[in-house]
Amino acid sequence: MLSDMKGGQDKESQRSRYMFAKGSPLDTQELSWADTAFMRWRQEKEFFNGFSSFKVTRSEEVKGAEVRTFIVTFVADGRELRVRVPERRPMSWAE
Numbered sequence: 001m002l003s004d005m006k007g008g009q010d011k012e013s014q015r016s017r018y019m020f021a022k023g024s025p026l027d028t029q030e031l032s033w034a035d036t037a038f039m040r041w042r043q044e045k046e047f048f049n050g051f052s053s054f055k056v057t058r059s060e061e062v063k064g065a066e067v068r069t070f071i072v073t074f075v076a077d078g079r080e081l082r083v084r085v086p087e088r089r090p091m092s093w094a095e
Helices: 014-021 028-044
Strands: 054-061 069-076 079-086
Touching (some): 014 028
């Protein structure tokens, strides 16, 4: 997803949205919802202008989560961010 987002919102594909939403292709109705939710998610951290580089620095499984979930930490242009990534469910920012 980060590779697809790297060029900014004008250059990314629908792949970012389906990776954000559930990690698999979406039907038309799901894609509409995912597009709106993805935009809101990006706005929460002002993460929509693209970036020149990124690196995933850590991935840790959340014990006791309802579904298999990981907290993924990454650095994009020197800015560290953490994302909650539940299996087949939408991502969210991890605080």
